[in-house]
Amino acid sequence: MNSARFHVRLVRKLTDGARLAWIFADRVDGLTLLHYVLDDGELHVLTTPVDGVVPSLTTHAPGADWYEREISERFAVVFDGTAERRPLTRTVSAERLIRHKSAEVSTVLYGPVRSGVIESARWIVETAGEDFIDVYPSMFFKHRGVEERFVGVPIDLAPFVAEHVSGATASSHASAFSRAVENTINLVVPERARATRAVLVELERIHQHLDSLAKLAEDASLSVGAATTFAAKERIHRLLCDATGSRFARGVICVGGTRFDALGRLREICARDLDAAERHARSAIDGLAATQSLLDRLIGTGHLSKATVKEYGGVGPVARGSGIACDVRMREGYLYTPLQGEEAREHNGDAVSRALVRIAEIQRSFQLVRSALDANPQGDHFICFDVADGEAIARVESPQGELLYFVRIDGGKLARVAVRSASYANWPLFVPSLPGNIFTDFSFIEHSFGASQAEVDR
Amino acid sequence: MSWMARGLRGGVLTTRYPLHPDEMPDSYRGAFQSIASANQEQERGAAVCLSGAIFPGADRATIDRARCFQCGQCAREVPEAFQTSPAFELAVVQAGAEAARERLHARSRAFGRSVHLRHVDAGSDGSEEQELAAIFNPFYDANRLGIFLTATPRHADVLIVTGVVTKPMRQPLLRTFEAMPEPKTVVALGTSACSGGIFAGSATVIGPVSSVLPVDVMIPGAPPAPLSILHGLWVALGHVLARETTA
Numbered sequence: 131m132n133s134a135r136f137h138v139r140l141v142r143k144l145t146d147g148a149r150l151a152w153i154f155a156d157r158v159d160g161l162t163l164l165h166y167v168l169d170d171g172e173l174h175v176l177t178t179p180v181d182g183v184v185p186s187l188t189t190h191a192p193g194a195d196w197y198e199r200e201i202s203e204r205f206a207v208v209f210d211g212t213a214e215r216r217p218l219t220r221t222v223s224a225e226r227l228i229r230h231k232s233a234e235v236s237t238v239l240y241g242p243v244r245s246g247v248i249e250s251a252r253w254i255v256e257t258a259g260e261d262f263i264d265v266y267p268s269m270f271f272k273h274r275g276v277e278e279r280f281v282g283v284p285i286d287l288a289p290f291v292a293e294h295v296s297g298a299t300a301s302s303h304a305s306a307f308s309r310a311v312e313n314t315i316n317l318v319v320p321e322r323a324r325a326t327r328a329v330l331v332e333l334e335r336i337h338q339h340l341d342s343l344a345k346l347a348e349d350a351s352l353s354v355g356a357a358t359t360f361a362a363k364e365r366i367h368r369l370l371c372d373a374t375g376s377r378f379a380r381g382v383i384c385v386g387g388t389r390f391d392a393l394g395r396l397r398e399i400c401a402r403d404l405d406a407a408e409r410h411a412r413s414a415i416d417g418l419a420a421t422q423s424l425l426d427r428l429i430g431t432g433h434l435s436k437a438t439v440k441e442y443g444g445v446g447p448v449a450r451g452s453g454i455a456c457d458v459r460m461r462e463g464y465l466y467t468p469l470q471g472e473e474a475r476e477h478n479g480d481a482v483s484r485a486l487v488r489i490a491e492i493q494r495s496f497q498l499v500r501s502a503l504d505a506n507p508q509g510d511h512f513i514c515f516d517v518a519d520g521e522a523i524a525r526v527e528s529p530q531g532e533l534l535y536f537v538r539i540d541g542g543k544l545a546r547v548a549v550r551s552a553s554y555a556n557w558p559l560f561v562p563s564l565p566g567n568i569f570t571d572f573s574f575i576e577h578s579f580g581a582s583q584a585e586v587d588r
Numbered sequence: 589m590s591w592m593a594r595g596l597r598g599g600v601l602t603t604r605y606p607l608h609p610d611e612m613p614d615s616y617r618g619a620f621q622s623i624a625s626a627n628q629e630q631e632r633g634a635a636v637c638l639s640g641a642i643f644p645g646a647d648r649a650t651i652d653r654a655r656c657f658q659c660g661q662c663a664r665e666v667p668e669a670f671q672t673s674p675a676f677e678l679a680v681v682q683a684g685a686e687a688a689r690e691r692l693h694a695r696s697r698a699f700g701r702s703v704h705l706r707h708v709d710a711g712s713d714g715s716e717e718q719e720l721a722a723i724f725n726p727f728y729d730a731n732r733l734g735i736f737l738t739a740t741p742r743h744a745d746v747l748i749v750t751g752v753v754t755k756p757m758r759q760p761l762l763r764t765f766e767a768m769p770e771p772k773t774v775v776a777l778g779t780s781a782c783s784g785g786i787f788a789g790s791a792t793v794i795g796p797v798s799s800v801l802p803v804d805v806m807i808p809g810a811p812p813a814p815l816s817i818l819h820g821l822w823v824a825l826g827h828v829l830a831r832e833t834t835a
Contacts, residue, residue, distance in 0.1 A: 221756040243708050243760045245739030247721045250709040250757060271756045272711045275792025287638050290659050294786060297715030297811060341718060354591040360725040361601060367722075368613075375617040375672075377813060378715055381659040389664060395615070413594055421591075584714035 136178045137185045143168050143176075144190045149443050152534055152550040153187075153197035155180075155205040162205055167523065167534065167550075171461070175523055186210045193443035196558050219270040221252075234258050240572075242271045249583035253572075260568040265561050272587035280547035285311060285385050285517050288544055292535075293380050295549055296585035299338060301330040302528035303535075303585075304383035307547070310535040311385045313522035317515050321507035323387030328502045329396055330370075330379045331526065332495040337366040338529035339447075339488040339495075340411060342580035343418055346485060349573045350424045359414040365407040373399040387512035397503050408496050415489045428482035432563040432575030435479055439559060446531020447491065448556045448579055450475045451483035458527035481578035488580075517542050528552050530580055551585035602729045605815060606822045612813060616674040617660045622649035625669035633662040633670050639779070639786045642670075653678055654782040654796075657810035676813050679820035680782075680806045688804045691771040692745060693826030702734035703825060706744035708764050710800075711793065712751030715811040716778040720748065722814045723821075735821060741767035746824060749801070752780040752787045753794045765801050773824050775805045777817065782806040 144150060152167040162180040167173055186209045187194035198209040199218035241252035250271045256264040276295050283291055292307035293300035305327050312319060344359035367377040373396045374382050382388050418424055434444070439452045449456045450473065457473040474490035476483035521538035531552030538546040556579055563575055603610045612618060622630065622642070630644035641655035642662060649669065662670040681689065692703070709717060723730040724737070738744050741764045753761060765774070776797040779785040784796045797803050807820035 242757065243764055247707045247717050247737065248709070249712065249714055249717055250760070271754065271760075272709070272751070273754055273756070273792065274711050274752060274787050275790055278792060279786060279790060283638065287636065287661065290638050290657070290661075291786060294713050294780075297713035298718050300715070352591075354595050357726050358591070358594060358598070360722065361598070361727060364722060364725050364727045371616055371813070372613040373615070375615045375660065376658065377719070378811070380810065381617070381661070389660075410598070413598075417591060417594055582714045583709075584712060 133178060133181050133184065136176070140166055140168075140176060140187065141190050143170070143174075144187070146170070148174075149440070150187065150191040150193055151443060151532070151555075153194060153201065154536060154548040154550065155201045155207060156538060156546050156548070157205070158538075162207060164201070164207070165536065173523060173525065180207050183208045183210055191443065192441055193555070193558055196554065216266060219273060221268060221271060235263055241268075251583045255569075255572075257569060262564045262567065262569075265564055267557065267560070269557075269583070270587045272583055274588065276588045277547055277549060280544050282543050285539075285544070288547075289384050290381065295588055296551065296582050297378060297380070298341075298582060299334055299528050299530070299585070300378050300380045301327070301334045301383060302526050302533055303549075304380075305331055306524055306526040306528070306533045306535040307537070308383055308385045309524035309526065310522050310537040311539070312515075313524050314520040314537065314539055315515060315518050317386065317513065319387045320510045320513055322391070322393055322509050322511050323513075325502045325505055325507050326388050326393045326396065326511065327383055329393070329499050330374070330382060331528075332498045332502070333366055333370060334379065335495045335529045336411065336492050337363045338580070339492050340366070340414070342488060342577060343415065343485060345577040346428065346481070346574060347418055347424060349577060350427050352418075352421060352424055355414070355418055355421060355424065358410075358417060362407070362411040362414045365403070365410055369399055369403045369407060372403070384512075386515050387510070389512075391511040393503075393506065393511070397506060400499065400503055404496070404499065411492060411496075415492060419486075419489060425482060427571075427574050428485060428578070429480060431481040431567060431571050432578055433478075433480045433566070434559055434563050436477075438562050439479070442559050442562070443555055444531075444559050445555045446528075446552045447484050447487040448559060449531065450487045452479035453477040456532065458525055458532050462525070481574055484578045484580075521546075530582065531556065549585070549588060551582070551588075553579075553581035553583070553586045557581055557586060598726075601726045602732065603727060603815070606733075606818055606827070610815060612674045612676045612815060614674050616676065616813070617658045617672050618809075618813075618816075619653065619673050619675040619678060620651050620656060620658075620660075620663060621671050621673065622651055622669060623671055624648050629666050629669040633666040636661045636665050639783070639788065652783070653808045654680065654806055655779065655785065655788070656808065657779045657785050659810075676816045677819045678808050678812070678816055679823045680808070681823060682798070682803050682806065688771060688773050689824065689826040692773050692824065702736065703745045703821075704736050704738040704743050705746045705748050705821075706738055706741050706764065706768065707748045707750070708757075708761050710749050710751045710757040710761050710781065710797065711754035712778060712780065713811075716750035716781075719811040719814055720750065720777060720817060723817050725814075728814045728818060730818065730821070733818070733822075741765075742769065744768050744772070746773045746775055746821070747801075748775045748777050749781050749797045750777045752784045753797055753800050754792070755794055758794055758800055761797075761800060773804045774801050775807060775820060775824055776803045777807050777820070778812055779808050779810045782808050785810065
């Protein structure tokens, strides 16, 4: 198929309502391939070789912008129009990024080193006092080359690399990577391993959602509320440490199941500590939800309409806060049997909606942990397998939303691993959430996204 | 219910560490030791170590704690040669840093032991920041020890750096260091900051913090537990001695 016809087919699928989930590139035998991942309920991967200038998808899906810019900078692919766009992955001198220059407009370079304990990222903010005139991200300060680091690593050790993409959501990353490799050989892991993964990913969702909520409380100078919420988070880390040997449950999930039988110990520790952890979390979130001084800062702040989120392909609590049903757990019976009932959603699209989605998900996750522990499927925690050449994609609902992994195995070794994190899918929505807000809303909006910079920059 | 009532109902959660001992659960994968074993077994352990922390020797291997990211693969695959322990006091003082520690010790004593930290993320995986923030939660409450965060390098006594240093972060890191008043102490937090971890030698990064700045104290761990961070800061302040770098 020639590239014009391929593009027409892509556009038709998008106008039919499919979501552009991801675009990534791969190099096979000297040929650059573009993989377009579309979601119409199921994931579809459409592949085309690069042949000259590639038509841009941004007019149909503005979320394509980041993917196209990254590919054009890393793989020297020319997309129609990308030459005029700002660089994404390369940090250039600030002067080159500044467009408006006038007496009324001042440009603030916010980052990469910012106050507090915070990951490095830079926002370039053009302002005429309190209002945002233009804001654009200058990121990838933390680019460690994790995708390149995967290449050639033996399959049994590679989940450790996935855990380095985002250490705070290590279980989601190790699960998604492992599942992608398992998909290359249609391997079904034992029930016991699935239950263990489910428990770890749900506990991870609880501690990361508590982290986001605690940061919002901190932004509102709600010291006791923040301390209580951070302490509730600490209880989950202590529980995980006792049960798995790592406060972030690292080094547990592997291709084929889990590295050791963790479920028995998880049952024992959760029987002892989970009730207290849940009571603590509930006390914290009930307190936050009833504190007017916090809610006042969140209501109406950082508004995103449903249409905007749909256009950009937002995921996770950010999308669900704008009323979009997108929880991977509802659709795929991988880590769990598909969830029953309704997924947590809010419809106002503001920072408080995103916080309320997180609060509802914390409560749901405690239930899911309990039901997976109670099910206690017997049998092995690991299944032996033979590595075979092939490629596959997998997705997991990480705390920040849909996480996608692609792996290609060639000659029995990892030849290409690509990661599309939830934070990456959501960051482009930060800019459209700003108009109408003022400077002091910035950190509230930022923390309502809950993005991890490490998994964006990779 | 008011926040005050909620807080009181929770009771006192705070550890008394480092003034009194505390410990991690027995299952914690903190430090790894090599035990007397055949060279062949040690080689098997080295082969499964993704960050190259294991150096086989005559009757036992040497493990470089600054490189170990605590995955536990060596002890799982070759239990004949490697053991895990819940040790968390893993901080290491770099050679030549004694003078810096003494200066900081004297300085912090002059201010009633108070010390201010400035954090810079040079390329972490995101978990080190969460563990560093955790030392201020009610379970650890570093403020009780006179340890505070500061937003400006001008007020900082200690620079805490997380993550392997990426190319674009070299300049911002150096500028923060230069903006701090003398005397200043640099702490590398986490295995990636201490040695580069699994990214050591990668073309995409510069390397460990020590390739850019003079590091005084290293706190290995992936990520280091809050208790490990408290210990490392206590070492940096010259209140306690550090351990040997290898085991």
